[in-house]
Amino acid sequence: MEILTKAYDAPPVNRREIYRYMGDRNPDEQVRELVEQCLKEALPKLTYKLCYCELTDVETEKLFEHAPDSYFEDLRSSVLFGATIGIAMDRLISRYSQISPVRGLVMEAIGSERIESLCDAFNEDVKHMAAMAGLNAKRRISPGYGSFSIERQRDIFRLLDCPRKIGLSLTESLMMTPAKSVTALIGITEEADCPEDEDGGKCAGCMRRNCSFRER
Numbered sequence: 726m727e728i729l730t731k732a733y734d735a736p737p738v739n740r741r742e743i744y745r746y747m748g749d750r751n752p753d754e755q756v757r758e759l760v761e762q763c764l765k766e767a768l769p770k771l772t773y774k775l776c777y778c779e780l781t782d783v784e785t786e787k788l789f790e791h792a793p794d795s796y797f798e799d800l801r802s803s804v805l806f807g808a809t810i811g812i813a814m815d816r817l818i819s820r821y822s823q824i825s826p827v828r829g830l831v832m833e834a835i836g837s838e839r840i841e842s843l844c845d846a847f848n849e850d851v852k853h854m855a856a857m858a859g860l861n862a863k864r865r866i867s868p869g870y871g872s873f874s875i876e877r878q879r880d881i882f883r884l885l886d887c888p889r890k891i892g893l894s895l896t897e898s899l900m901m902t903p904a905k906s907v908t909a910l911i912g913i914t915e916e917a918d919c920p921e922d923e924d925g926g927k928c929a930g931c932m933r934r935n936c937s938f939r940e941r
Contacts, residue, residue, distance in 0.1 A: 726778050730890050733773040736842035738764060746834035763831045770813035773843045776890035777806035785910075788880060789873075796866050796873075802913045804851050804862075807887040809906035810839045818904075836905040844907050851911050861916055865909035875899055881908045 743760055744752050752760070780788065785803040814836040822829035844865060852862040869875040878899050887893040887908075894902045901908070 726780070726784070726884075728776055728778050728885055728890060730774065730776045731847070733775075733843060733846055735768060735771065735773060736839075736846045738768075739838055739842060742838045742841065743831075743834045746837045747830060759828065760831055760835075763828060763835055767814065767817055767832060767835050767839075770811075770817070771839060772811040772813075773808075773839075774811070774891045775806050775808035775843070775847055776885050776887060777804055777847075778885065779804050785912075788884070789877065789910075796863070796871075796912060799914060799916070800912045801860060801915050804911040804913065805881060805885065805909075806847060806911070807881065807885050807891060807893050807906065807908045808840065808843050808847065809891055809893045809901075809903050810836065810843060811905075812892075812903045814839070814905045815903050840905045840907055844909065848911060851913075855913050859915075860913050863912040863914060865911045867907060867909040878908060 740757075740760065744750055744756075747756075747760075749756060780803045782800050782802055785797070785800055788805075789797055814832070818829055818832045818836060820829075821832050848862065848865050855862040866873055868877040868881065876899070878895055878901075882888070882893075882895045885908075887895070892903075893906050896902065
């Protein structure tokens, strides 16, 4: 199967998401100013890259044959991808965690928002391509969520060749480097509407019901 790469321009910044990752949904003026300072420093240093491939329904079933979650039922095909915003964000987080923990927290939140925004942009592109074929793309699902075992990371990295394609590595403990990276699968279905998207928003489709970042 063909492994493709794609680079994005910086997606629009969602400050509301940054505040949410910081655990401060109603920041005061001082916090907002700190976020703007950190954004000004961080944004020019980031890159937005991913690698991906399309899997048939048979290939998807073979790769995830022991995943019992309903997400994998009745898929027509799927898109498997790895994404990263690069090592510079890791360096900023590490640096400020040592000399200014508050600024380190803000950088951590910015990194989380940036990688999620990249994945959202790609998810929307896949949804658009699927719609052109009369199909529907589900919201992405990543290893470690629900019954989607984190052990699948090894299979994903092997299949996508992430280190060579986008400089994304996997440690023996299944941690990704750079840290602000994501691997995920987007299911393609013939269903007119994907059930997990009916309520809108990424939290509606996420299986981590006890997550502190949930919007509802």
